[in-house]
Amino acid sequence: MSSTNVVVLDNGGGLIKAGFGVEHDPAVILPxxxxxxxxxxxxxxxxxxxxxxxSTDSTAAELDFTSAAVRRPLDRGYLINSDxxxxxxxxxxxxxxxxxPTQSSLLVTEPLFTLPSIQRSxxxxxxEDFNFRALYVADSPSLVHLxxxxxxxxxxxxxxxxxxxxxxxxxxxxxxxxxxNFTLNYGVKRIDLGGKALTNxxxxxxxxxxxxxxxxTFLIDDVKEKLCFVxxxxxxxxxxxxxxxxxxxxxxxxVLPDGITYxxxxxxHPERIHNYLALKDGTCGFPPLPEETKGNMNRPEIAxxxxxxxxxxxxxxxxxxxxxxxxxxxxxxxxxxxGMNEAGLAECIVRAVNSCHPHxxxxxxxxxxxxxxxxLFPQFSERLEKELRPxxxxxxxxxxxxxxxxxxxxxxxxxxxxxxxxxxxxxVTKSEYEELGSVRxxxxxxx
Amino acid sequence: xxxxGVRRMSSRxxxxxxxxxxxLASTDNRTQAAIARLDALENDNxxxxxxxxxxDDDEASLDDEEGYMQKKQxxxxxxxxxxxxxxxxxxxxxxxxxxxxxxxxxxxxxxxxSYLRAAVGPPSSTSRRHFCTVCGFSASYTCVRxxxxxxxxxxxxxxxxxxxxxxxx
Numbered sequence: 001m002s003s004t005n006v007v008v009l010d011n012g013g014g015l016i017k018a019g020f021g022v023e024h025d026p027a028v029i030l031p032x033x034x035x036x037x038x039x040x041x042x043x044x045x046x047x048x049x050x051x052x053x054x055s056t057d058s059t060a061a062e063l064d065f066t067s068a069a070v071r072r073p074l075d076r077g078y079l080i081n082s083d084x085x086x087x088x089x090x091x092x093x094x095x096x097x098x099x100x101p102t103q104s105s106l107l108v109t110e111p112l113f114t115l116p117s118i119q120r121s122x123x124x125x126x127x128e129d130f131n132f133r134a135l136y137v138a139d140s141p142s143l144v145h146l147x148x149x150x151x152x153x154x155x156x157x158x159x160x161x162x163x164x165x166x167x168x169x170x171x172x173x174x175x176x177x178x179x180x181n182f183t184l185n186y187g188v189k190r191i192d193l194g195g196k197a198l199t200n201x202x203x204x205x206x207x208x209x210x211x212x213x214x215x216x217t218f219l220i221d222d223v224k225e226k227l228c229f230v231x232x233x234x235x236x237x238x239x240x241x242x243x244x245x246x247x248x249x250x251x252x253x254x255v256l257p258d259g260i261t262y263x264x265x266x267x268x269h270p271e272r273i274h275n276y277l278a279l280k281d282g283t284c285g286f287p288p289l290p291e292e293t294k295g296n297m298n299r300p301e302i303a304x305x306x307x308x309x310x311x312x313x314x315x316x317x318x319x320x321x322x323x324x325x326x327x328x329x330x331x332x333x334x335x336x337x338x339g340m341n342e343a344g345l346a347e348c349i350v351r352a353v354n355s356c357h358p359h360x361x362x363x364x365x366x367x368x369x370x371x372x373x374x375x376l377f378p379q380f381s382e383r384l385e386k387e388l389r390p391x392x393x394x395x396x397x398x399x400x401x402x403x404x405x406x407x408x409x410x411x412x413x414x415x416x417x418x419x420x421x422x423x424x425x426x427x428v429t430k431s432e433y434e435e436l437g438s439v440r441x442x443x444x445x446x447x
Numbered sequence: 448x449x450x451x452g453v454r455r456m457s458s459r460x461x462x463x464x465x466x467x468x469x470x471l472a473s474t475d476n477r478t479q480a481a482i483a484r485l486d487a488l489e490n491d492n493x494x495x496x497x498x499x500x501x502x503d504d505d506e507a508s509l510d511d512e513e514g515y516m517q518k519k520q521x522x523x524x525x526x527x528x529x530x531x532x533x534x535x536x537x538x539x540x541x542x543x544x545x546x547x548x549x550x551x552x553x554x555x556x557x558x559x560x561s562y563l564r565a566a567v568g569p570p571s572s573t574s575r576r577h578f579c580t581v582c583g584f585s586a587s588y589t590c591v592r593x594x595x596x597x598x599x600x601x602x603x604x605x606x607x608x609x610x611x612x613x614x615x616x
Contacts, residue, residue: 337578
């Protein structure tokens with residue numbers, strides 16, 4: 001247990017990141033859900049993923065997530081089921097972190113624009129159910145800003161005390177301007193698309209086209225993390241994805257676990273995963289198209305896909321992905337293609353910037369910080385820059401910074417804040433809460 | 448083309464989910480179906496039948512004996528009284544959309560930022576790509592019956608055979 005006794009909790013819709021203030025990495029990363037396999041009646045706690053390994057390949061190692069049903073306390077990013085959250089937190093605090101809440105302070109993240117009723121239920125959870133000594137509620141953009149500013153004390157982010165945090169997480173995507181460590185809430189813009197929707201979309205596509213995987217959320221999560229990428233030129237890639245057989249640069253086969261020889265799904269030819277990188281166009285400073293792909297582009301565009309799909313042997317329990325690999329993350333950039341009446345990420349950023357004071361515009365464009373698990377798709381920032389550049393006035397620079405670990409960025413900022421000397425003074429203590437109540441205590445956090 | 452002659456169709460009536468019959472009556476309802484499809488993307492658990500979260504949570508409480516008994520009873524009585532429904536609604540966690548509705552965010556003055564005003568809003572250009580719902584490539588044709596997209600004759604057939612007029616996203 002740390003000497004300061006501040007528990008930092010980034011309560012995400014997909015993953016809980018929890019640990020102690022001052023430390024660099026969270027002690028535990030835990031899926032924020034309970035799961036139940038079809039054969040049992042009990043809801044179980046998933047095992048934490050450890051931070052030393054990458055989050056993708058340690059997930060399903062010892063657990064049987066096959067056809068598991070999931071319950072999540074958060075819906076669309078907001079806490080709706082506090083009973084469930086209490087269950088998960090008490091498991092977290094008592095069996096994993098082994099802390100005594102009555103002697104600890106809690107720093108917890110809350111999404112922007114949380115409704116007062118949800119804020120109240122969070123306060124009740126913290127003070128009445130767990131009896132924490134003190135509470136600080138932070139919003140994630142300001143924590144990310146804090147972390148980035150501290151990492152590069154000479155960088156623009158810390159000199160101007162201003163950045164635009166693009167958080168593309170599990171439940172939604174936010175573009176939030178931060179100024180002087182405060183999120184400018186009138187400038188925040190949100191797209192209702194995140195990793196969960198993308199996984200569900202991929203699940204639908206695979207289920208309709210090859211194997212029914214509608215129940216396999218965790219498996220498809222893995223497929224998405226391993227195989228999906230962001231296309232830099234969608235029409236060209238769509239054309240190339242029509243190629244049949246081995247010539248197709250995008251075709252990858254994912255083998256489903258059969259429970260006997262493999263308990264985990266895997267990609268059949270891992271060396272093929274990155275074939276698409278050869279396609280990077282000249283603007284990004286990569287070598288031009290290889291010879292073979294140039295030749296193939298002249299082929300008549302006859303759809304051979306359905307035939308190809310029929311050729312997949314269903315008994316082998318594997319499926320191929322071609323255009324799905326880039327059309328799924330594409331939805332963040334073009335939600336309209338999915339039928340959503342929402343602007344894409346680039347436009348979302350422009351609107352967020354435009355709602356701020358004009359003097360801030362050039363600085364905001366130059367200090368865009370990408371965070372959140374869904375920004376881990378390969379080529380995400382390249383594509384964003386490519387789309388954003390034409391929308392931004394010519395005399396402004398566009399600079400997109402990626403975090404070295406986008407999933408943990410918020411938590412590290414929280415840990416930093418918890419270690420600052422003023423932290424105790426910023427908290428609301430239990431006695432204050434008991435005296436003033438939830439609403440008036442919340443005024444202290446300025447959001 | 449094979450379409451020249453009279454198209455031979457089975458005389459059997461097509462099975463359509465009852466919800467969809469109403470939803471497909473007008474173009475406006477068609478967009479409603481599209482919205483429902485988008486909503487389904489936020490579901491935790493798959494299953495086209497688990498359309499609303501309340502059902503989901505009912506099922507979820509079945510793990511203890513009590514819940515199981517209640518379910519049995521409710522099956523036997525067939526119809527719930529209004530009071531019982533209200534009680535159940537109070538017990539079950541509410542969905543986020545219900546909470547939003549309850550918070551009455553529309554009544555806030557226009558300068559106050561809120562969840563609703565933070566939404567990014569419609570795109571500036573109305574153009575969009577349409578992808579074939581069968582194979583995923585760009586689709587030039589629209590199904591006249593349900594409005595889904597397909598790119599070729601072959602995909603049209605697959606579409607008609609599998610999910611035209613079905614409540615499947």
